[in-house]
Structures are given as structure tokens and as C-alpha cells.
Amino acid sequence: MSVASPLPHDAARLHVTGTARYIDDIPVPRGCLHLAFGLSTIARGRITAMDLAAVRAAPGVVAVLTAEDLPFANDVSPSAHDEPLLATGTVHYVGQPIFCVIATSHLAARKAARLGKIAYDEAPPILTFDEALAANSRFEEGPRIYQKGDPAAAIASAAHVVEGRLELGGQEHFYLEGQAALALPQEGGDMLVMSSTQHPTEIQHKVAEAIGVPMHGVRVETRRMGGGFGGKESQGNALAVACAVAARLTAKPCKMRYDRDDDMVITGKRHDFRIDYRAGFDAEGRIAGVEFVHYTRCGWAMDLSLPVADRAMLHADNAYLLENARIESHRLKTNTQSATAYRGFGGPQGMVGIERVMDHVAHALGLDGAEVRRRNYYAEMSEGGPSAPPTAPPSPPERISEEKKHEDLASRGAVGETTQAAPAAPAGAQTTPYGMEVSDFILHGLTRKLLETSDYAARRAAIDAWNAGNPILKRGIAFSPVKFGISFTLTHLNQAGALVHVYQDGSVHLNHGGTEMGQGLFQKVAQVAAARFGIPLEMVKITATDTGKVPNTSATAASSGSDLNGMAVKAACDTIRDRMAVHLAQEHQCAPEDVRFEGGRVLVGGESMSFAEAAQRAYVARISLSATGFYKTPNVAWDRIKGQGRPFFYFAYGAAVTEVAVDTLTGENRILRADVLHDAGASLNPALDIGQVEGGYVQGAGWLTTEELVWDGKGRLRTHAPSTYKIPACSDRPEVFNVALWDGANREETIYRSKAVGEPPFMLGISAWLALGQAVAACGPHYPALNAPATAEEVWRAIGRARHGL
Amino acid sequence: MSKIHVTTTVNGDETEFLCDPRETLLDCLRNQLDLTGAKEGCGTGDCGACSVTMDGTLVCSCLVLGVEAQGKTIETIEGMAAGGELHPLQRQFIEHAALQCGICTPGILVAAKNLLETNPDPTETEIRYWLAGNLCRCTGYDKIVRAVQAAAAEMRETA
Numbered sequence: 001m002s003v004a005s006p007l008p009h010d011a012a013r014l015h016v017t018g019t020a021r022y023i024d025d026i027p028v029p030r031g032c033l034h035l036a037f038g039l040s041t042i043a044r045g046r047i048t049a050m051d052l053a054a055v056r057a058a059p060g061v062v063a064v065l066t067a068e069d070l071p072f073a074n075d076v077s078p079s080a081h082d083e084p085l086l087a088t089g090t091v092h093y094v095g096q097p098i099f100c101v102i103a104t105s106h107l108a109a110r111k112a113a114r115l116g117k118i119a120y121d122e123a124p125p126i127l128t129f130d131e132a133l134a135a136n137s138r139f140e141e142g143p144r145i146y147q148k149g150d151p152a153a154a155i156a157s158a159a160h161v162v163e164g165r166l167e168l169g170g171q172e173h174f175y176l177e178g179q180a181a182l183a184l185p186q187e188g189g190d191m192l193v194m195s196s197t198q199h200p201t202e203i204q205h206k207v208a209e210a211i212g213v214p215m216h217g218v219r220v221e222t223r224r225m226g227g228g229f230g231g232k233e234s235q236g237n238a239l240a241v242a243c244a245v246a247a248r249l250t251a252k253p254c255k256m257r258y259d260r261d262d263d264m265v266i267t268g269k270r271h272d273f274r275i276d277y278r279a280g281f282d283a284e285g286r287i288a289g290v291e292f293v294h295y296t297r298c299g300w301a302m303d304l305s306l307p308v309a310d311r312a313m314l315h316a317d318n319a320y321l322l323e324n325a326r327i328e329s330h331r332l333k334t335n336t337q338s339a340t341a342y343r344g345f346g347g348p349q350g351m352v353g354i355e356r357v358m359d360h361v362a363h364a365l366g367l368d369g370a371e372v373r374r375r376n377y378y379a380e381m382s383e384g385g386p387s388a389p390p391t392a393p394p395s396p397p398e399r400i401s402e403e404k405k406h407e408d409l410a411s412r413g414a415v416g417e418t419t420q421a422a423p424a425a426p427a428g429a430q431t432t433p434y435g436m437e438v439s440d441f442i443l444h445g446l447t448r449k450l451l452e453t454s455d456y457a458a459r460r461a462a463i464d465a466w467n468a469g470n471p472i473l474k475r476g477i478a479f480s481p482v483k484f485g486i487s488f489t490l491t492h493l494n495q496a497g498a499l500v501h502v503y504q505d506g507s508v509h510l511n512h513g514g515t516e517m518g519q520g521l522f523q524k525v526a527q528v529a530a531a532r533f534g535i536p537l538e539m540v541k542i543t544a545t546d547t548g549k550v551p552n553t554s555a556t557a558a559s560s561g562s563d564l565n566g567m568a569v570k571a572a573c574d575t576i577r578d579r580m581a582v583h584l585a586q587e588h589q590c591a592p593e594d595v596r597f598e599g600g601r602v603l604v605g606g607e608s609m610s611f612a613e614a615a616q617r618a619y620v621a622r623i624s625l626s627a628t629g630f631y632k633t634p635n636v637a638w639d640r641i642k643g644q645g646r647p648f649f650y651f652a653y654g655a656a657v658t659e660v661a662v663d664t665l666t667g668e669n670r671i672l673r674a675d676v677l678h679d680a681g682a683s684l685n686p687a688l689d690i691g692q693v694e695g696g697y698v699q700g701a702g703w704l705t706t707e708e709l710v711w712d713g714k715g716r717l718r719t720h721a722p723s724t725y726k727i728p729a730c731s732d733r734p735e736v737f738n739v740a741l742w743d744g745a746n747r748e749e750t751i752y753r754s755k756a757v758g759e760p761p762f763m764l765g766i767s768a769w770l771a772l773g774q775a776v777a778a779c780g781p782h783y784p785a786l787n788a789p790a791t792a793e794e795v796w797r798a799i800g801r802a803r804h805g806l
Numbered sequence: 807m808s809k810i811h812v813t814t815t816v817n818g819d820e821t822e823f824l825c826d827p828r829e830t831l832l833d834c835l836r837n838q839l840d841l842t843g844a845k846e847g848c849g850t851g852d853c854g855a856c857s858v859t860m861d862g863t864l865v866c867s868c869l870v871l872g873v874e875a876q877g878k879t880i881e882t883i884e885g886m887a888a889g890g891e892l893h894p895l896q897r898q899f900i901e902h903a904a905l906q907c908g909i910c911t912p913g914i915l916v917a918a919k920n921l922l923e924t925n926p927d928p929t930e931t932e933i934r935y936w937l938a939g940n941l942c943r944c945t946g947y948d949k950i951v952r953a954v955q956a957a958a959a960e961m962r963e964t965a
Binding site: 006009014020022024107175176226227519520528691699730735739794 | 836846847852878886897901904905908911921939943950
């Protein structure tokens, strides 16, 4: 069967021959025009004068657009309509697009974009956490608070207390293909947009509003992205909208791609966080109560910041049963890029908070970190499966008001439906701080196995001995677990559609709402289709995501791609298969359930025919061989204001052990070995899933070690190219890297009992940061309170703290 | 500015094109010759997505001018598979699942091929450091290193 096979990526042959097309590789018609933005050079202020004469006069320039030239909506926000395509009188960060150059070549457009003379009335920018707090510059009226039990009382009566502050940096996506879009004007004012986006429906919606046509006048196609990681969930809007507006104006195809520096300066990144914590615990390291205060810099516009900050709160427990917990979250508005989705969507930040607490507790008690963590785990799921999830009471049909029509309902930033009647967990169940029962916990067994295979205890002892005898080079080893919630927290996004055609020759055309960004979604979903029809994979053609084939799609995000689209494709295939079976059963005077589809053949009433022949017979009998499929995730309901409910269908688990070495004279460091055991349920494709796990680990470790974003006092991003922003290179990969999948099916009825695997492994990289903390802690008696990213400089500073105290 | 006529050999074929004297080799390959396998990842020679060889030397084509190709021999990813037959590196990259989004893959393959031409039996460390100039954001590199090792072993056997 094609599912559960380690088959290569569907486009692998195209990739290795250099023939896979990304947006910038698509042949364009003659006369294609190219766009570039002129950017704000200050972080905050009013535009007092704009002299674009030199821009217009530059070679190759066809037209220059400002906000006044936009015919319809000037809005590329995925949420609060607070993000104009082109600035309207005021600017809010260095890099904000002010005008748009349309020229005959990419280079001509970029050169001309530098010639604008803009005069500003500058205001002091709000850049830091402290500046934002002092100015009360924030989204939402005040902090959001989730609470369970009475943490203040629990901490007050605890035998031991730790408290501290953690500074946690953001992260540039650094998808290797920069943002890109191409708009091709069609007859009658329609627009075809090719976009490197995780969210074609969002692009369709924003383009339709910007060129004044209904959504049916815009078709968006996405074959693949050269990496997304969340950075192409909303950040492609500006390019697609600009291209469509320019194409409408000039009646020419228009293309835009950001140069790498522009990409890093203009687009949003992972939210950076400051986390204050206080925890009370007993002599065994068991947490009695914990309080977190999250501060996050959301940047200048809302974008997806609210659900990101929510998800950070939802992962403040990670894998630990917290009976008394309080999480307070401040979403601060600053004059920087509008922070956006990034793999994990806030989850990693929340998780790092509790991992810091575990680390601090273990240090305070002189206990082993892995042991302290295990003592605080949720209880393992009971044998025989979890208790039946409570069913949500039927919610009243939602009224779509006039105003709501213009909302981006398909965006994670959608406002409106924030409260739902969420069912309470069964009495006596172990629950998260937001009241969801944890019924599928598997980390006890998984941890036991990983600690064994990684030889954790012996290596830890060897490292302690090494550190006792070596004053200069110190080593560290750390374990960390992951429990990550799977589903969009905006419940209505948990739906997907698919379109499947069977042709007369038995070949299958497959389409669904998910997008391919390298994760292998297309391959996994094709495997599902091949399995349903019992045909070889070569007979299934996966086609570009297209809003004209499957409408109203959710972003390929929240790790949901194969869970949602795999199920939708299964439904569509089964519809066609059932129709064929009914017809063939009639022909052969047998029951439809006796018709079998396997090995590329159809077996019915003792006869065996090829799938192609079965398709032909069905066609001749006038049986429809085309179907749509639809899926919605069951049993999710969530009240984000109260912080109560079941936001997730299930949890994905994993754990890692990382060993590092640190040069205490310079802070330089290296990952020596990483061991990972990750839960992908019954994997649809182990080769692709292990690829996600390895890539996720390295990207997560990069976030917490070398990837440092630096803004100067004027709000200018000084790390805007790979020359200054350091993502892991081939030479940084762990020298020993053992990655395995945990063998176990998903308890929930997901597609072939698999589990989502896009985001969860990212957080395995936390173990690398914790290991650096262990190595640093070996330098002195004090708690080093290592911040992130733990660059060589930060490691060196933390060594000073370990030796001399804070 | 008037365009310059450049005659060069690309993937074994004598080729000519007109280019602006300031145009990069990468842009010439992509825009004049429709060879879009080399990608622009950064435009500053840091990411390696635009890797090609010029007279056998591995270069970032975003840092080479098109006019510098005059009289030289250029090899790109499009020339790696001989007549539809995949190079061992290409095959091993597929078999080892050593790619995800694939946009760094052409550059990495060109760089790896260049390594194996001068060093048919590289150590793992040599591979890791040779490829350190080719960034990949998706894979975490492990499968890439293993694929290169497997291809090197295969090529030594058949050599």
C-alpha cells in the first residue's frame, strides 16, 4: 500500500534537475513589468513631502504608485485592516512600503525605488518592551489572562521558590525563495495571480478587494514555495496585491519579488518575548504553582499576533501537569516589522518559558533536569484509550453581518468568532491550564526509551567528570520534551476541501486546498489517493493549489496540512470509488462491498479488471467520475477570551537529548550530538516525516543559538542578509544526529492514524539551548539565566553570571 | 549603455548572448538563456543557491558578471544529467530524501559534484565544510551529507 511508505518527494526529480518552477522561474509573456517598493527610512513619523520626480524619470520606469493612486482597498492586513499596502501619511517602521515603482526590469524598478525623496516629521519610535509598556502601546485593551487553581497561594506555601526573567529573541524565516508574486490580467477585468503563498484564499480575497471585483474574478495558483515556515501565511499579500493593482492599471503582466535585504527589512518575523516567571515547588522538584508574564513585541500592525500570543499561553505548560498556573500575556505594539506566523506560532516561546522554569528548579535543588521534568509530567494515557471526548453543544448558526462580509474569515487573524460554548473536561480528568483534558499522553514511555537509546545517564556522568577536570572547555547535556497542540485555535479554520477526477484511462487528477512548501504534503496526500483506489502512485497527478478548483481554503499552517487535506481527499476518492463499486456490483450481481480495489486492479464477482477498464465501464454507464471531498475536524471548541475549552484535536509528542561543548574563554560553542525520538503517529511517509523532524530540530536550535536579530536605536534592522544573520549551515549540524520515529498510532481518528509533524519537532531544538545552559552552569555556583539566542556573546556573559552572580 | 556580445560554452553547448556589462552571470543564465536552475537566494554570495562552475571552479553566479563568461566553460545544474540519465548525486539525493522545498538543491548538487571531482573520497567533515557555503533552511543537512557520501561511494565503485 502506498501509505506508510518512505517514498521520495513528488517533485524530487524536478528539483535535482533544476526544472522545478518557482514563481520567478515561470516564463512570462512579453512586456512583463516588474515592481519594487520605496521604503520608509524612519521608524515613526508623518510624511510631510514626497518628491518622486527622480523615480519617475529613472530609466525603465513605467509608472509610480502612491496610496492616492490605489483604485480600491489599500489594505493587506490579514486581521484588523491596519496595514495599508502603501503608507497613508504616516509611517510606522523602517522598511514600510510608501510607494511602488513599476518598471521594465527587476533591476530598473529596484534602482528607481531608491531615488524617492521623502521628508518626514519624525516622532520618537517605540522599539523596546520597556518603551512600549511605558507608553501603554499595545493590542487589545489589556493583558489576556488564563488561570487554573490559585498559583499565588500555592507559591506562597511552597517549600522553595525560583523567579527570574528570560529574554527570548525573534527569528527570521529565511525561506530560501524570497516572497514573490506574478499577476496576469485576464479578459473582462479578471486576474490570475501566481503567488508564493501558504494561503491562496487570503491572496484571492485581498486581491479582489484591491481591484474591486468579487472573489470569483480572481484565481490564485500556487504550485510550490521555496520554503514558507509561516512567513508566507500573510506576508505575501503585499506583493500579490501590488502586482494585481499594477496589472490592472497597465494591462500587462506584473511580477514582484523581494530582494533578500528588502525581504528581511519589510516582512515580519517570529515574535520575540520577554518572560517573567515565579514558581513554587517541593524538595523533589514538583511544581506547586507557577506564574508567567509574557510580553511580546508584535510590531506595528496586528497581523496574526493575537493568536500567536494565545498559542504561547496554550503551551506554557508544555508537558507538565500544572494544578496552579497563571499566564498573563501583553501584546505590545512597537515601531518594528509586524511580527507574524513562524513554525510553532508562539508555541515555542511559551514552551521555552516552562523549560526555563524546569531548568531553574533542577539547578536550585541540584537535581537532574530530566528527572525533574518526568516528575512533573502529565500522567500516561490509560490502557484502552482515552475517555470519550465530550461533544460540544450545537452552536447557533453564525450570523454573517454586513460588516463581517469584509472580514478575512479565512485568516487566523480573523476577529469576530472568539467565544464558543466550550465543553468542560470530565470531572477528575487531568487538564491543561486552559481546561482541556490530556488523554493521549505518551511521554513517559517515549522519554524512557530516548534516555536509554541516547545513553543519557552514563553520558551525563562522563560530562560531570569532564567538567570537574577541565577549566576551559565545558560540556553540557540536556533533555527536553515536546507536547504540541494540533488544530487551528480559530475553530472554523479546521476544514478542508478536495477535488478528484478519474479519467477514462484510469489516471487520477488530484487537487486540494493545501500548499506545498517542501514538507511533502502533495506526496502524502497522493499516497492517500493511491491507497483509496488501490492504484500505483504514478497514476495520480497532483496539481497546483488553485482557488478555482478548491475554494475557501485555510492556510497551510498549524501543521494541519495532511490531517485536513488528507481526509478531504480520502472523502472525495471514496465517493468515486463507491459509485464505481455500486455500478460494477450491479453488473456482476454482487454486493458493492464485495468490490475490491487493490494492486492497480478491481476485483468483482470473480472477475479482475484493470482500474482503467473499471473507469471506462463506469464512464460508458454514465457514472460521474469526479467528486469533491470535505473534512472538518471533530471535537474542537474553544473560548479564547476565557481561555477555556478544547482548542486541539490531539497532541503530538517528541523529545530530544543534546550535548554541547563551550569554550569558556570566548563563549564559542558546538552541538556535539543530538538524539531525537518523535511521535508522528502511524507515519504516512517516514522518509518525509524524519526530514521534518531533522529540519525542525536544526531550525529550532538555530533560533535559540546563532540567529540573532539586531535593531539599532533608530529601529533599523541591522541583520538583514545572511552575511549578518546566521542560520545553521552544513558545518553546524550536530556531529552525531540520531533521529527516530516513535512507533504508535494516533488515538484520534486522523488520516490513517498519522499525526501532524510540521511544527512539533521545531521545539526539540530547545534541548540545545538547555544543554548550553548546563555547560555554562558548570562554570560557577550561580544560576546563569541564559537568554536566547545563546550566541557566543550571550554564552560568555552567562558564564560571568554563573561565576559572579547576576 | 550598449550591450556586450558574449560567446561562451554552457553545459557543452557553444552559446552566445547579449548583456549589459553590469549584469550578473546569474541573471544572464536565467533571463537570456532560460536556465532557471540556478536561483537567487541572497544576491551577495552567502547562500550558494546560484552555484555554477566556471572553467571547473565553483562560483556564486550572482557575484560573477555575465561578460566574465566570455570564452569560458560554464556548467549548471541543467547539464548534470547526461541525456536524461541522472548523475549518481542526483539519484542519491532522491533516494535519501535529501531535499524538501528544493530551491537550494541545484546549488548544492553543483557544489557537491565539484567536490567529488577534486576529492572522490571526502570525509564527512570535508563534505560538511565544503557545503557550508550552501544554505538549506529545510532539511537540517543530515540527509544531504549522507546522499553525498553514498554518491561518492557509488562513483568510486564505477570509476
